[in-house]
Amino acid sequence: MGIFNSIISRSSDKRTMPPHESHLDILVVGAGLSGLATAISCAMSGHTVVVLEQAKELAEVGAGLQITPNASRLFSHWKLPEKLWKDAAEPTSLTVHRYTGEILAHEASFDQNIRAKYSAPFIDLHRVDLQQALYARAQELGVTFHLDERVDSIDFDTTTVTTLKGKPLSGDLIVGADGLWSRCRECFYGKKDDPIPTGDLAYRIVLTADQISDPELRAWVENPTVHFWIGPGAHAVGYSLRGGKMLNIVLLVPDDLPPGVSRQAGSVEEMMRLFVGWDPILTKFLTYVNGVDKWRLMHHSEMQSWINDKSNLVFIGDACHPMLPYLAQGANSSLEDGAVLGSLLSHLKRKSDLPHILRLYEKMRKSRGEAIVRETFKQRNDFHMPDGPEQQKRDQVFLSQLGKDLKGAFPSRWTCPEVQPWLYGYDAIKEVEKVVGQNPELLFGKSARL
Template sequence: MMLGWKGERLSSMNFEDATAEYGSPFWDFHRADLHKALLDRAQELGASFSINARVIDIKYEEDGKDTATVLLKSGKRMVADLVVGADGIFSTCRELLLGTSSPPTPTGDLAYRVLLDTKAMKDDPELAPLLQKPHKVRYWMGPKAHAVNYVLRDGELFNMVLLVPDDMPADATTLDGNVEEMIELYKDWDPRIPKLLALCQSVQKWKLCFRAGLESSWSNEDATFVLLGDCVHATLPYLASGAGMSLEDGAALGFCLSKIKGRSCQEKKKALEVYENCRRFRTESIVERGNLQQELYHFEDGPEQQARDDRFRLFEKLEAEVMANGVANVELPVEMKEGDDPLAWRRNGVGSWLMSFDCQRDVERRWPAEVDVASAPDLRAQL
């Protein structure tokens, strides 16, 4: 549900309808729960894990053409057919691949992240409705700032992210925040927000940065080192798709590697080329749209904000026509085009291509056709 900064409803979207249409549910996870699920599944499949194993370098020239060597701070060396660098937005692996410094781009925003136990909310007549099922994601949008909330663990926890102008030192990425300062920033907003924030005991603030992508290849020439996730294409959280893109990267890379016939440089190159072809345009488009959402969410009150709100209402009406008539789309007004819906997850935002994506199908579509030499016609040079 999209709200103005005083709490007035602007628009909404039913994700159950989108799930039925696209076959892709929209889930909110506690990060620790998602990490645990991934860890458990990886261990089931036989993966091993090392902790306290900080990477300081990756060598892939001195070891021949088929392996890379990871150097750890402890002095240990690990050799692999393929090293996957997935170390996040403040990446060492990216700089090792490029051979130069490559910091992310600051956005001018920071995020306060608040996680509340819902027990104190349940007895409050103003806050208790925020916990009612079906659970809702709420966005409050206002001058130079916005706030988001969603419920986790079936109502046990209430997550809030509050996005405001960045006042952190240039070299800081995460700092302890001040609860009173945070409340002050939202004192004139929907009264439920400062009331919720008053339940907070402590808070951290996170500098928000992004990475537009890489102009160069995501892998080295010998196909022994490749990048994945935020170290390539970190996006603002304003499209709620950053973790999803990293999971898609991993799935696409896995599908590609499952199709090769051996560990040779040639076979790995084929897999990594298809992987990058699958992921480059999609992830760069997500980053671009996330940056646009920053602008749309933070308009000062005035003509731009009013025009945005008019579009919220227009595209909600169009979406209702689609659902009522059982058609794939409706004709847009002449001054509008696909992508203009500020509620990005609807079909005329980016929903039609964001939520319908199938990693495996995309890999299959892009994988080079195999030539059956035995049955191929006799090919002769023609002069």
């Protein structure tokens, strides 16, 4: 008997059992970081979770990911495997350079400062390490995975997804966690909905410490720090992974990919030409690159709603708020989404309250997710200024505070005293507790509407 038949027969078994009014069968479409986070969070709340993933195996892009305290605090809550922390690199400083190398901003003891302010660390991880940790925890919690199954259509009347192979799966709630090219989003709109280019693309590079013979550069890799180089129309980010055994570099430059292409092999020579005249440290690192891909950075306009009118489809992650990676919040905010949705669903007392809970989720998440998207575009403006009077004014703001405690709005939101607490200080679990406190019907199970 195939996996789907077994699920279908299990769900028909359920019909003979007494109905569990507070228990949901949740179908998560996509096993990216947002889908895995949602699966864990919903399973921890006692619901049955099935994840459908189009890929044959879970193999995230082999590159790095900056995880900020708003998400790292969730790893403890979800009890992710200890190994994840061992695989992390915790940067001890964060530096912003002008593209030529001059230091514009520098925060020493960044690791200690972040832990003191937010009670959770800022860590840099290999994507695969995070994906495998989430996957292992989800399996431990009893989540069922169906890999190599691409969801093609949704019947909203019966809460059924059908995969390209023609297999139907039904539940109480569908979570659209299928990323930028979301099929769930298209089913929701009833039309094709391709993402829109942002005008930028990324070169993603991972180097191992063993590859690097230059002792000065090797020391950079082995002592985890974060560096940004900001220049006209472009910027670069570098940070260590795996406790200093690897270096991740992302180069963000104007998009020159042909129409309709979202990823293409790039040429190392072309990439090097774009960075002529930049900080010699950065360009020396680039001489170690053997091959590189170009990734078009795309986004979507804001959705009117993240839930459908039947309250059986809800969106999370890049499917509803894709953003520029310029604040490293795409995955972090997707993990927040998953945590909020799952925690709210732990308060479900009867299925008829699901629309109310989903509305609370949307209220808590949509304005924040979309505000973060807007902030990433503002960061692009501040980082990519062409040389000239505006850039000189910006650099004045940077340099006037170099070596001092930062005050007021700051051109790098990574350490800005106004933006950083808003991003990193968010505690999804506490936010849910707050909202539950304001909606006592969730505690006592009275049906209510927003």
